[in-house]
Amino acid sequence: MTPLLFIEQVLNGLQFGVMLFLMAAGLTLVFGVMGLINLAHGSLYMVGAFAAAAVAGATGSFLLALAAALAAAAAAGALVELLVIRRLYDRDHLDQVLATFALILIFSEGTRWIFGSFPLFLDIPDWLSGTVTLPGGIEYSLYRLAIIGLGLAIAAGLFWLISRTRLGIRIRAGESDREMIAALGVDISRLYTIVFALGAALAGLAGAMVGAIQSVQVGMGEPVLILAFVVIVIGGIGSIKGALIGALLVGLTDTLGGLLLPEFFKLFMDTSAATSTGSALASMLIYILMAIVLVWRPRGLFGGAA
Amino acid sequence: MTREKIINTALLLGLLAVPAWAWAVDEPFTITLATRVAILALAGVGLNIALGLGGLVSLGHAAFFGIGGYAMGILASHAQSYTPLMETPFLIEGTKSMPVIWLTALFAAALAALVIGALSLRTSGVYFIMITLAFGQMLYFFSISWPAYGGEDGLSIYVRNGFPGLNTLDPIQFFAICFALLAGALWFNARLARAPFGLALNAARQSPARVETIGLSPFRLRLAAFVISGAITGLAGALFADLNRFVSPTMFSWQMSGEIMVFIILGGVGRLYGPVAGAALFITLEHLLGGLSEFWLIWLGLLLLLVVLFARGGVIGLLAGRQVAHD
Numbered sequence: 001m002t003p004l005l006f007i008e009q010v011l012n013g014l015q016f017g018v019m020l021f022l023m024a025a026g027l028t029l030v031f032g033v034m035g036l037i038n039l040a041h042g043s044l045y046m047v048g049a050f051a052a053a054a055v056a057g058a059t060g061s062f063l064l065a066l067a068a069a070l071a072a073a074a075a076a077g078a079l080v081e082l083l084v085i086r087r088l089y090d091r092d093h094l095d096q097v098l099a100t101f102a103l104i105l106i107f108s109e110g111t112r113w114i115f116g117s118f119p120l121f122l123d124i125p126d127w128l129s130g131t132v133t134l135p136g137g138i139e140y141s142l143y144r145l146a147i148i149g150l151g152l153a154i155a156a157g158l159f160w161l162i163s164r165t166r167l168g169i170r171i172r173a174g175e176s177d178r179e180m181i182a183a184l185g186v187d188i189s190r191l192y193t194i195v196f197a198l199g200a201a202l203a204g205l206a207g208a209m210v211g212a213i214q215s216v217q218v219g220m221g222e223p224v225l226i227l228a229f230v231v232i233v234i235g236g237i238g239s240i241k242g243a244l245i246g247a248l249l250v251g252l253t254d255t256l257g258g259l260l261l262p263e264f265f266k267l268f269m270d271t272s273a274a275t276s277t278g279s280a281l282a283s284m285l286i287y288i289l290m291a292i293v294l295v296w297r298p299r300g301l302f303g304g305a306a
Numbered sequence: 307m308t309r310e311k312i313i314n315t316a317l318l319l320g321l322l323a324v325p326a327w328a329w330a331v332d333e334p335f336t337i338t339l340a341t342r343v344a345i346l347a348l349a350g351v352g353l354n355i356a357l358g359l360g361g362l363v364s365l366g367h368a369a370f371f372g373i374g375g376y377a378m379g380i381l382a383s384h385a386q387s388y389t390p391l392m393e394t395p396f397l398i399e400g401t402k403s404m405p406v407i408w409l410t411a412l413f414a415a416a417l418a419a420l421v422i423g424a425l426s427l428r429t430s431g432v433y434f435i436m437i438t439l440a441f442g443q444m445l446y447f448f449s450i451s452w453p454a455y456g457g458e459d460g461l462s463i464y465v466r467n468g469f470p471g472l473n474t475l476d477p478i479q480f481f482a483i484c485f486a487l488l489a490g491a492l493w494f495n496a497r498l499a500r501a502p503f504g505l506a507l508n509a510a511r512q513s514p515a516r517v518e519t520i521g522l523s524p525f526r527l528r529l530a531a532f533v534i535s536g537a538i539t540g541l542a543g544a545l546f547a548d549l550n551r552f553v554s555p556t557m558f559s560w561q562m563s564g565e566i567m568v569f570i571i572l573g574g575v576g577r578l579y580g581p582v583a584g585a586a587l588f589i590t591l592e593h594l595l596g597g598l599s600e601f602w603l604i605w606l607g608l609l610l611l612l613v614v615l616f617a618r619g620g621v622i623g624l625l626a627g628r629q630v631a632h633d
Contacts, residue, residue: 037432087615093432094363098571099614101564105607113601226443226560229436237432280451287444291425294437298428 007138009259010252015144017251018151022206023228024235024243025158026199032238033174033195034089039100040080041203041228042221043107048073048204049211049220050111053120062125066208073204074197081196086189104222112218119215122208147209154202155244162240171195175238227254230286234293236303245301250286257285310626314579318492321347321586322485329478337477338549343582343589344484345545350569350581351491352538357567358576359499360531361511363435365563366422366442370536372449372558373418374411374543379461379553381407386464404469404483407544415540416533418445423532427525439560446558460554467548474548484545488582491538496578498534507531539566568610574620583621 027041051072056065080103088096124143131139162168170191173181182188207221214220231250235242262278269277293301321340328336349371356362384391384400391398401407426437450458466474474480498504510517510524517524547553556562565588572587573580591609595602613620 031432037435084611084615093435094357094571094575095614095618097363097365097435098567099611101568102607102610102614105603105610109601109604109607113604222560226439230440233433233436233440276451276453280448280453283447283451284444287440290437290440294425294428298433300433 013252013255017248021247024231040103042225044200044203045207046221048207052208069208074201077200078197119217236300239302242302257282347582347585349542356535366438368562370415370539371543374540375547375553377411378544378547411544416537419536449555574622
């Protein structure tokens with residue numbers, strides 16, 4: 001293993017982590033503000049990817065596709081919030097899990113109905129394809145680098161939104177005392193719809209960005225959703241900072257584990273056994289990380305008392 | 307007899323009568339459907355101990371279902387190929403005997419539930435849901451990437467395992483075995499709910515602080531419930547694998563966890579026979595709607611949404627009224 005390969009994998013891990021952050025930020029906001037566990041968040045990711053693939057197929061423009069992904073996911077999120085999610089805020093977690101599980105079935109099968117079972121492909125636009133040479137002579141994909149940049153920019157934007165704007169003040173107030181801010185004249189149900197749509201838009205954007213690297217297909221959202229859960233469990237539910245650090249930890253652990261563990265086992269095993277043991281263990285590594293964090297801090301790294 | 311008891315009796319009799327009729331008119335496929343209902347209901351009965359009695363919303367019970375399935379798959383595949391499971395430090399051979407497989411499945415699933423439960427029960431609420439889900443996924447990815455037992459392709463077993471004195475290849479006899487185990491688990495669950503342990507567990511769900519002040523540990527009560535729950539779901543997994551003569555990582559998938567939970571909700575939360583009603587309804591819908599439309603899961607999703615939003619009692623709640631047997 002060369003240092004170049006290692007640095008490339010670190011960048012891949014960052015890119016994966018940044019994507020996970022876009023998913024986890026919405027989940028953790030929705031949980032922090034509304035106390036809702038939303039399994040259908042992965043479906044919004046899928047909606048974004050399909051909207052982007054459809055628009056890119058029709059117009060050929062990648063930027064229009066990204067805009068469509070944001071709009072479609074936000075619209076789907078707002079619609080779902082108005083029709084279903086709104087009724088779940090006062091229910092227990094079991095009802096929330098089941099209702100959002102039902103939403104997954106509806107979204108997935110509905111998408112299969114409209115687009116068919118075959119995966120769609122979203123091409124990386126010309127101006128983002130190819131590689132760039134980083135300092136130190138590392139060739140790295142421009143598109144993945146762009147994802148990292150965009151993701152970090154969005155993270156910065158979210159921190160700004162939460163800590164510096166009026167909407168952010170309301171969101172934080174909604175987290176700590178919803179009755180009080182309703183009494184102060186803030187339309188709490190509109191605030192909830194906005195937060196939910198915002199989370200949905202971030203998920204949709206993540207779906208569209210990843211859709212250009214992988215294929216766009218039904219069921220693409222659920223594996224990412226579960227990883228996003230791991231992220232917010234590690235980071236602490238409700239904390240954007242926790243989501244960012246958790247996402248980068250999970251992204252790096254997953255990517256580097258797959259690279260380093262087989263090498264590690266090769267030190268004292270023969271090559272094929274080391275590869276299979278290493279890759280089997282690497283697939284479990286982030287869950288082991290989660291278990292360790294839980295034993296150490298049951299409320300996650302940045303979670304307050306809930 | 308309360309209305310719920312009448313409904314429960316009718317459910318069990320119905321689950322017996324349908325395959326009996328199918329056997330009389332020689333429709334083996336219907337018997338297989340009824341066997342699926344019995345096995346999935348058994349998995350639901352297992353989850354219901356954690357969920358209904360203990361209030362533990364576990365979204366990772368597919369882990370135990372899959373472990374049961376792989377217990378069967380691994381033992382039977384070694385017996386099938388006449389290779390020992392392990393030679394050092396002592397010899398363990400594969401087996402095709404159902405009782406041995408069941409015991410292994412119960413034990414392995416209980417052990418896994420002990421580890422997963424001990425870690426997950428340090429948390430509660432939404433953390434618990436996500437963590438059980440994540441542990442389920444961990445086993446799912448492990449089963450995919452571990453090549454020794456088929457990896458992603460799964461394991462096929464050519465001949466169904468044997469039970470002393472019965473011909474398990476005959477659908478109706480295999481159904482009888484599954485039905486007997488389901489009835490046993492329902493009886494056990496009813497006893498458990500009324501036993502001091504069940505009462506304490508129920509109290510720990512309603513008010514952990516009070517249970518603690520009288521000197522009981524909610525953590526240990528919940529852990530015990532989680533282990534029992536996982537073990538029963540593991541047994542169901544072994545039967546499910548035997549029914550299909552096939553084990554694959556899909557038994558570990560989180561959709562499986564979701565489905566087991568759906569059985570309980572469709573039937574009615576906190577109802578002893580909820581999983582039976584739910585599994586029966588699910589399989590019937592799958593069979594009927596699946597024939598009508600390729601996209602039957604949309605209709606299932608809508609139905610589930612309506613049940614959760616507007617009919618919290620599920621099927622049994624609709625039929626028997628609001629009174630909940632052990633809540």
